[in-house]
Amino acid sequence: MELLVLLNALGTRLLFVLHSLLGVWRVTEVKKEPKYWLLALLNLLLGLEAVLTLKFKQGRGYKWFSPAIFLYLISIVPSLWLLEIHPEKQGCCNESNQLLQNINEINEQSANYEITDNHLIEKALELVNTLSAVSYQVWTLGLHQTFLLLLIIGRWLLPIGGEITRDQLSQLLLMFVGTAADILEFTSETLDIENVRKKHAVVYAILAVWTWSMLQFPLDLAVQHVECSPSVSSKQVFRLLLCRHSADLWNIGISLFIQDGPFLVVRLILIGYFDVITQMLVFFTAKNILIVLLQLYRLVVLSLDFHASLRYQSSSRKGGVGCCPCEPNNLSLPPSSCDMDERDCASIALEDPVTSEHL
Structure with missing residues (x-):
């Protein structure tokens, strides 16, 4: 096994585990209950996956699916759910006062703490205390942001298998960057609306759609083409369409059923049923409508081109196999x-x- 592949495989999973433990630590700090440390046991699945991957795949990835990314989602998403539905999240207006109070307490503790020999230790303690005093909302948003960044960086660092090329990986990473930006806008823009925060059922629905949208990150289907087997005939229209335009169809399906489609439904419900209207909500709703229409237009174009190619092949067979203008x-x-x-x-x-x- 190559040393670089081993380091990338282990180092990436170590980053996943550390970030997951950071999320669990924040949950225990907020809930003030040590039992939430049990969430850290979910990282054992990631450790087991690392052992199996190193043993059977020599550290490299699998075709069409990344188990490491999927298990990272399982380990970190419950912590983010608990942080979002915590009652303290509802009282964001008092966070500035609480932050000032925490900073004053830290200053008093630092003044009473006498260290004369090592100035670096004193600075380190002040940094830790300052991080602990950061407001609840800032911590939660920071975990969301680093979570999405780690998904992209981790997918980049994970050793690729033989089924996906570097060109396909670069396309996948560029897609992930745009997808992550849209997902972060969805959670930060909708969950920060005061009228939405007061409705627990709406918060749960938004988090459910957010969780559903995260399932696209372990998949590599949007950049990999399915090879047509010789047994596939022109009479098997659906199978022939799938193997010819597999990447495009998966890309359209992910947009319509995993991301932009569900996001559009949630935003339309907020506007139409709950009468929640903000400038940013209307803008992102219009953006989702435009993307859905463009994806449907793309699907129609692919279907028309496919049927045109089938008709041309059929007419070619009826006209004979001759090719020369002299025949x-x-x-x-x-x-x-x-x-x-x-x-x-x-x-x-x-x-x-x-x-x-x-x-």
């Missing part, structure tokens, strides 16, 4: 379908006496 049985074919020029026809005529008689 009479190719009159039904368009000129662009002929790949041979007059010199090729001449060579065929010299080799085939029957053809030469026609010439």
Whole structure:
């Protein structure tokens, strides 16, 4: 096993575990109950996956799916749920006063703490105390941001398997950057609305849609093409369409059913049913409508091109297999379908006496 592959495989999973433990620590600090440390046991699944991957795949990835990313989602998403639905999240207006009070307490403790020998230790303690005093809302938003960044960086650092090329990986990472930005806008823009925060059922629905949208990150289907087997005939229309345009179809499906489609439904419900209207909510709703329409338009274009290619293949078979302009049985074919020029026809005529008689 290559040393670089081993370091990337272990280092990336270590970053996942550390970030997950940071989220669990924040939950225990907020809830003031040590039992929430049990959430850290979810990281054992990631450790087991690392052992199996190193043993059977030599540290490299799998085809179409990343178990490490999926298990990282399982380990960190419960902590983010608990932080978002905590009652303290509802009282964001008092956070500034609480932050000032915490800073004053830290200053008093630092003044009473006498360290004369090591100035670095004193600075480190002050940094830790300052981080502990950061407001609840800032911590939660920071965990969301670092969570999405780690998904992208982790997918980049994880060793790729033989089924996905570096070009496909670069396309996937660029897609993840745009996707992560939209997801962060969805959670920060909708959950920070005061009228939404007061409705617990709406908060749960938004978090459920957010969790559902995260399932696209372990998938590599949007950049990998399915090879058509020789047994697939033109009569099997759906299978032929899937293997010819698999990446495009998966990309459209992920947008319509995992991200932009569910986001649009939630925002329309907030506007139409709960009468929650803000400038940013209307803007992102219009953006989701535009993306959904463009994806449907893309689907129609692919379908029309596919059926046009099937009709052309059918007409080509009926017109015969001849290709040269000198052959009479190719009159039904368009000129662009002929790949041979007059010199090729001449060579065929010299080799085939029957053809030469026609010439």
